[in-house]
Amino acid sequence: MKTLKDMINVGVIGCGSIAKFRHLPELDAHPQANIEAVCDANEDRAAKLARLYKSKYYLDYQELLEDSNIDAVIICLPHHLHAKVAVEAANAGKDILCEKPIATTLEEAEQMVEAAKSNNIKLMVGHNQRFAPSHQQAKQILDSGKLGKVTSFKTTFGHSGPENWSIEGKDSFYFTNDTIPFGVMGDLAIHKIDLVHYLLGELITHVTAMSGTFQKPTNHEDSSILLVRTHSGAIGTVTASWTYSMQENATVLYCENGVIRMEEGGEYPLMIQYNNKNAVYYKLGDLMTYERKEPEKSGVVFSFINSLLDHQKMLITGEDGYNALCVVLSAIEAEKTQSIVQVTTRMKQAVH
The missing domain is CATH 3.30.360.10 (Dihydrodipicolinate Reductase; domain 2)
Known part of the structure; x- marks a missing residue:
């Protein structure tokens, strides 16, 4: 059973527009969320966002998942990559916010849900x-x-x-x-x-x-x-x-x-x-x-972090x-x- 924490350390996997304009600003605006690391295969993107938010960056998501300081991850990758990364994140004990759609096949989506359940972690999907x-x-x-x-x-x-x-x-x-x-x-x-x-x-x-x-x-x-x-x-x-x-x-x-x-x-x-x-x-x-890029306005990240802090059910499971x-x-x-x-x-x- 996870214990209550005062701060949730988050790793963001994928440094495209959804991370840059929504998830990272919203994490930064939450008083009890810390951007511990970002990850992208494009080093220039990852390094720029890491400097902006004073965080670490990785080029390999598996290295990010091995980071024991990270409590939760936000998956901002192309759809067909969601399931593989989410299952590995669940097996690594990280709570997960995954961008929509949850996956590209029902089999993959079911694997994600079952991996979250079997590892006693929370899985939320970003239907904002x-x-x-x-x-x-x-x-x-x-x-x-x-x-x-x-x-x-x-x-x-x-x-x-x-x-x-x-x-x-x-x-x-x-x-x-x-x-x-x-x-x-x-x-x-x-x-x-x-x-x-x-x-x-x-x-x-x-x-x-x-x-x-x-x-x-x-x-x-x-x-x-x-x-x-x-x-x-x-x-x-x-x-x-x-x-x-x-x-x-x-x-x-x-x-x-x-x-x-x-x-x-x-x-x-x-x-x-x-x-x-x-x-x-x-x-x-x-x-x-939130399309005007105002921090926290989409509500997704705040709901995710607050659910982790309060051990409440995710609004979007x-x-x-x-x-x-x-x-x-x-x-x-x-x-x-x-x-x-x-x-x-x-x-x-x-x-x-």
């Missing part, structure tokens, strides 16, 4: 949409029962593409690696799938999909629309695209007693419109605050990451077979 103030407030309202059952929904995540975010630019692994099974579905749609699971408190059970590659130099899809059904029977669409010149991140839930509108733009990130014509407008921090990946892979199968696929998970839904 759960931490948006509008989404957390909407979750409270839904759980209160005021709006009744969700009957249908639509959710969209679109931006201009990974080449405008990745540190590799047009050489992003999405454009150069054909071994990963998805493009925008594993990058953006998976965020919204996890958000649906979180808000509704139930899993997506059936999916069909259509996708295409319209603008990006990749063999993977750059635009997708999924039609899904949840366990209770609610139906909805999940839209994801790398072809939007203006970012879109909206979610609308149609309920028995009204409508919840989130992140549609404008002054109010959350609006509740009741069937009796009354409306409530919430002026909250918007979802894209390995099982959650597995279940979201399961929907994405089922959507890919559905499109290939031009059918509706039943999403069969082998893992119990996490309770939130």
